[in-house]
Amino acid sequence: MKFEIDKRDLLSLIGKTQNIVEKRNTMPILVNILLEADNDALKVFATDLEVSLTDQVKIKVVQPGKVAVSAKSLFDIAKELSEGTIQLIKKENNWLEIKQGKYTSKIVGISADEYPIFPTYNAQSFIKVQASVLKDMIDKTIFSVSTDETRYHLNGVYFEIVGGTGFRMVATDGHRMSIVNRIQNDAKSNAAGVIIPRKGLGEIKKLLDGVDGTVEIAIEGSQFILKHSSTTLMIRLIEGKYPNYQQFIPQKLTQKIEINRENFLTSLKRVSLLANQKSKAVQLNLTNGKMEISSNNPELGDAKEEIEVDYHGNELKIGFNAKFITDILTSIAEDRIDFELNDQLSPGLVRPHNDTSYTCVLMPMRI
Incomplete structure (x- = not known):
């Protein structure tokens, strides 16, 4: 694998992965991101098995290939390099060489085959929603999410599509509850309400920052999927039954x-x-x-x-x-x-x- 990429494009791409990669070291491999260079594009994959992100950017591919490397190490190095083109080369031992001008460094990598199988989706029925509306709904509920891990079904926001006319989000920690409704006429779905975990909501918020216009969302099986431009965010939903919140109003x-x-x-x-x-x-x-x-x-x-x-x-x-x-x-x-x-x-x-x-x-x- 060998390719050239502009510093700003590399930082933008791997910057989105920094909060997703696993930092608790329960699975050391999850501190890595998977880089795949092919067809004049660099794709990045990051997951902690709960939240997964994939994105891509146009680059000059000299030799296609893929490798998994530390997200933090690559980001920290790229941040300190000068503006302009950076060259990345995969070596035989899965190390990744980073070159710019007279600067050269190598960071330890692992084979792409060792990286966890990345989640996929087949959802055809994506719903368009205003980014500002979704962000506002998260802002109005996320502070009420429970941090008590023994009540795992309260560790997220309950999200439902109401009667084909809009969205509702609910969050409670047993001491307070937040409920927000927003109208959207084309919000048709057969899916029951789902529980989106707190970390996933935080990543959705980050992705929505600065987005002007709409994003696409879908619920498929145990996943909440959000797409915008080249970025796809997949969040594993919390399994469990959310309490009947209506009775607490x-x-x-x-x-x-x-x-x-x-x-x-x-x-x-x-x-x-x-x-x-x-x-x-x-x-x-x-x-x-x-x-x-x-x-x-x-x-x-x-x-x-x-x-x-x-x-x-x-x-x-x-x-x-x-x-x-x-x-x-x-x-x-x-x-x-x-x-x-x-x-x-x-x-x-x-x-x-x-x-x-x-x-x-x-x-x-x-x-």
């Missing part, structure tokens, strides 16, 4: 508060600085037209701040994890939010003002 909430999002967010950040570092507990004390946010930590001190809110009702005191609320407020772009409650023991709802397409459920805390 509180109905007929009696207290509705309209709040300026930015005022609420900045006040929460200030007051929670002196909250318990583990629980992040703050108390909200609601009276007519006002909300007092307070925190108390015997080891650090206490803090309180009052903000104006649109609330008319009996005095209500309720505790919440401040980080959970700030995560929600950060994911909302609108100026005003609706905070709906019943009492200090029941879950509350947070939504953009008069917008039911995005709903967050919050469990209260005893303070």
